[in-house]
Amino acid sequence: MKTDCPLADIVTSKPRAILLAILSISCLFAFAGRAQAGATAAPGSSAPYLIIHLDAIPSKLFFEEYDAGRLPNIKAAFEDGKIVRHAVSPFFPGTEMLYPRLKNGLDVEAQMPITWEMYDRESGETTSHIQTILKLFSYLPRYSLTQIIHGAPGMDLLAGCALLNTPRMLDEYRIVEFFWFITDAYGHVFGEESQKKSIAILDEFFGLLLRQLGSKPVNLVLYADHGMSMFERDYDAEAAMSEIAGDNVEFLYYPNLHLRDPSLAQATAERLAARDELDFAFYRADESLIVGVHKNGQVMFRSEGGSISYSCNGPDPFGYFRLGYQGQPLSDQQWLDLTCKERFPAVPVQIVRYMDNPLSGDIVAVLNPPKALKTAVGIAGCHAGFADTDCVVGILMKGPDIDPSKIPDTFWLHRLHRDILEIDPGNPETARRERNSLMVSGGRIELQASPAHRWNGMLSAGSDGWTVTCERSLARSLITQIWTGLGITSGGEPAGSPTPVASSRLNFYLGPLVYEYKNLILLPSGKRISSSSLRVETKCGVIVEWSHPNRIGLGITW
Numbered sequence: 001m002k003t004d005c006p007l008a009d010i011v012t013s014k015p016r017a018i019l020l021a022i023l024s025i026s027c028l029f030a031f032a033g034r035a036q037a038g039a040t041a042a043p044g045s046s047a048p049y050l051i052i053h054l055d056a057i058p059s060k061l062f063f064e065e066y067d068a069g070r071l072p073n074i075k076a077a078f079e080d081g082k083i084v085r086h087a088v089s090p091f092f093p094g095t096e097m098l099y100p101r102l103k104n105g106l107d108v109e110a111q112m113p114i115t116w117e118m119y120d121r122e123s124g125e126t127t128s129h130i131q132t133i134l135k136l137f138s139y140l141p142r143y144s145l146t147q148i149i150h151g152a153p154g155m156d157l158l159a160g161c162a163l164l165n166t167p168r169m170l171d172e173y174r175i176v177e178f179f180w181f182i183t184d185a186y187g188h189v190f191g192e193e194s195q196k197k198s199i200a201i202l203d204e205f206f207g208l209l210l211r212q213l214g215s216k217p218v219n220l221v222l223y224a225d226h227g228m229s230m231f232e233r234d235y236d237a238e239a240a241m242s243e244i245a246g247d248n249v250e251f252l253y254y255p256n257l258h259l260r261d262p263s264l265a266q267a268t269a270e271r272l273a274a275r276d277e278l279d280f281a282f283y284r285a286d287e288s289l290i291v292g293v294h295k296n297g298q299v300m301f302r303s304e305g306g307s308i309s310y311s312c313n314g315p316d317p318f319g320y321f322r323l324g325y326q327g328q329p330l331s332d333q334q335w336l337d338l339t340c341k342e343r344f345p346a347v348p349v350q351i352v353r354y355m356d357n358p359l360s361g362d363i364v365a366v367l368n369p370p371k372a373l374k375t376a377v378g379i380a381g382c383h384a385g386f387a388d389t390d391c392v393v394g395i396l397m398k399g400p401d402i403d404p405s406k407i408p409d410t411f412w413l414h415r416l417h418r419d420i421l422e423i424d425p426g427n428p429e430t431a432r433r434e435r436n437s438l439m440v441s442g443g444r445i446e447l448q449a450s451p452a453h454r455w456n457g458m459l460s461a462g463s464d465g466w467t468v469t470c471e472r473s474l475a476r477s478l479i480t481q482i483w484t485g486l487g488i489t490s491g492g493e494p495a496g497s498p499t500p501v502a503s504s505r506l507n508f509y510l511g512p513l514v515y516e517y518k519n520l521i522l523l524p525s526g527k528r529i530s531s532s533s534l535r536v537e538t539k540c541g542v543i544v545e546w547s548h549p550n551r552i553g554l555g556i557t558w
């Protein structure tokens with residue numbers, strides 16, 4: 001089921017071409033130099049990380065575009081880095097499952113979201129969809145929260161502009177996360193062609209980003225969080241689960257079915273597996289054995305220590321025995337090594353680890369593509385199974401602290417930060433201070449000196465008087481920043497006498513361009529003095545500023 005995406009066409013048309021042309025020129029002017037992201041860091045120093053999250057792009061689709069040369073900037077940046085084509089996102093594939101674990105370095109069994117709505121048998125508490133969304137957002141860096149808006153269809157240009165501002169963030173944080181959420185909505189609603197267009201837009205902005213970064217040493221990481229499977233028909237799996245379990249339903253939200261009487265799990269699973277709406281119904285037969293019922297037989301996963309063995313009654317639906325598997329216990333990584341390129345990668349690990357989570361149901365029911373789960377918005381794509389298009393993703397890495405020879409060709413995605421990169425994005429180091437600057441403009445001198453991160457001291461002096469303020473950054477996103485402060489100015493009554501003043505500044509960032517709207521309010525009188533300016537910050541630290549209506553300034557930043 002595929003539909004055309006008018007919004008994707010809009011963002012690939014004239015406005016985008018004009019914007020990209022302007023940005024290309026300004027980036028060239030301001031940051032002339034060949035793209036060399038990933039260049040060598042100074043000895044003993046550690047380069048910052050820029051981690052780009054690409055939502056819901058299966059490895060197959062990504063590398064179709066990459067290998068065909070349709071992502072030239074991404075390819076140029078990562079070509080001699082590490083390209084992992086078969087990382088596997090843990091079942092149940094979704095951002096709510098993956099991101100909290102990736103961010104916090106936690107395993108699948110951790111009591112984090114395992115789908116959007118959950119039931120805790122221990123406490124009897126349920127978690128609603130909105131609670132899970134809020135929990136997920138609570139793990140995003142605060143500066144990234146506005147990127148949730150950039151995830152709506154048609155927001156590619158805004159998301160691209162936000163990407164161009166990540167170099168500023170790299171001055172502030174050792175680890176910067178950027179989210180290209182929009183491809184999830186495109187995949188669900190419009191299908192993979194619109195996803196491809198969106199990745200191409202990401203690639204163009206990524207090219208501009210590389211120009212901005214120039215030779216700055218940065219560790220670049222690009223990963224997709226889970227896949228997306230296109231489908232022809234969707235099925236109401238939850239209705240089938242509810243119908244089969246009847247009065248015995250304690251709590252139901254795909255893929256989990258909690259029963260009032262868990263001893264009926266086997267009988268319920270057998271009846272569920274016979275339904276067209278589902279492919280598998282898994283239940284726990286004993287402490288170490290999970291059985292999965294399907295229409296033609298059963299699969300068995302037995303946990304032994306940290307390993308899992310697989311056997312089946314009837315046909316082998318995953319094709320593992322064809323690969324030479326002989327029924328021996330394998331570790332989670334060994335399962336990946338054996339099956340990561342198959343249609344159903346590492347299913348024993350996917351299901352056992354999922355059902356080891358205390359929030360999982362007495363039955364975990366699964367449908368796989370080409371079937372899809374019936375949802376309100378999923379009319380073209382879905383990610384609800386354990387097939388490769390649901391779970392296998394690409395990861396690209398390059399940088400001075402990334403040694404390609406030490407990174408395996410397949411690994412579990414949620415272990416990327418903890419085990420592969422050995423970083424902790426939950427606790428990124430911040431810069432000790434903001435950038436200082438000195439500007440001369442129309443007979444005025446303006447000095448900004450920062451004592452600490454998010455704090456600024458400002459002195460403005462000229463023939464018409466002086467102002468001193470101390471400012472605090474109130475809110476920061478990738479595109480905007482709001483400062484407020486208090487100070488003193490010589491503009492009081494009688495003329496020239498000192499008077500207290502409140503200040504506010506709103507900055508809009510677009511690559512090397514900064515638009516600033518500034519207000520000074522004389523506190524006793526409430527008189528407001530507003531000004532606006534546009535400046536270009538060059539890589540070597542020179543600032544050229546135009547202030548409304550006709551003042552030109554020059555300055556330096558350090």
Ligand SMILES: [Zn+2]
Nearest residue numbers: 056184188383
């Ligand atoms: Zn999705």
